[in-house]
Amino acid sequence: MLLQAEHVSFSVGGRPLVDGVTVHLVPGRMLAILGPNGAGKSTLLALLSGERRPTGGAVRLDGRDLRDVPPRLLARRRALVGQHPSAGFAFSVEEAVQLAVEAAPCGAAERRRLIAESLHAADAAALRHRLLPHLSGGEGQRVAFARALAQLAAGSLHRDGPDGVATLLLDEPTASLDPAHQHHLLRAARDWMERTGGACAVVLHDMTLAARYCDDALLLAGGREAWSGPMAALPVPVLERVFATRFVRMPAPDGRGAVFATTGQPPAV
C-alpha cells in the first residue's frame, strides 16, 4: 500500500497551502507532481515524507498514520531529496553518503558496497573525495540523490516483510542538472524502482521529462488537484489553463512520451 495521502491539507495562518489532496503511490509507478510556482508541490512532498504534519486529512504508510510510524522505520521506507540540498558541513561526498548507511545492519565491506553503488547510480563516483561546500549546484543534486539511494539501500537490509518496499520523493531533482544528467537521474530513479519494486514521486517543471519518465501525473493549482491521471492522457488545454501559457505537444522521435514546447504566447483557447 505504500504511502497514501487522503484528503490531506496543510494551512499556515488560516491559508491552505495544500487543500484536500489525495495521492496513492503505487509500486513500480512514477508520479509526476506538476503545477505553477507556489502551487503546493513541495509542501505536498513534505507532507508525504512526514517532514510536515497535515492540518487536515492523513498520510499513511501501509495503512498506518505517519504520526505513529517511528522515525527509524520511516527512514527505511522513504527518502526525500529536497529542492535545495544544503551544502552542509565540510564533509567529503563519501563521508556524507556514509552517514546515510550508518544504521545499516551489515558489516563495513557491505556498507562500502552500498556507498559505491549509490554514488555510481547517481553518476557521482568521481566526486567522492570532494568537499560538499565546494560542489556546484548540479553536483550537489547528484550527491543528494546518491544519499537518498544509499539510505533506502541500507533500509532494505532490514526485514520489514513483503510490504517493505520504499518510496523515493524527489523535489525538482533535475533543476540544476545539465540535459544529459537530467535524463541520467530520472533513468536511475526508474532503475531503482524496477530493481526494488518501490514507488517514486517527483516534482518537475519540464513536461517533456515528465512525459518520458512518469507513468502518472498530479497537477496542482492553488494547493488543489487540478487534474490527475496517466501522464500520457494529460490534456494540453488543462496545462494551458493552469499555467496560463501556450503548450505545444509533439510526438517524441523514438515514440516514448512526448516533447512539450512553450512559446510564451497566451493559451490557444
Ligand SMILES: Nc1ncnc2c1ncn2[C@@H]1O[C@H](COP(=O)(O)OP(=O)(O)OP(=O)(O)O)[C@@H](O)[C@H]1O
Ligand atoms: N511556512 C510557510 N508559511 C507561509 N507560507 C508558506 C510556507 N511554506 C510555503 N508557503 C507558501 O505556500 C505556497 C506553496 O509553496 P510550495 O513551496 O509548496 O510551492 P511549490 O509548488 O513547490 O512552488 P515552486 O514551483 O515555486 O517550487 C507558496 O505560496 C509559498 O510561498
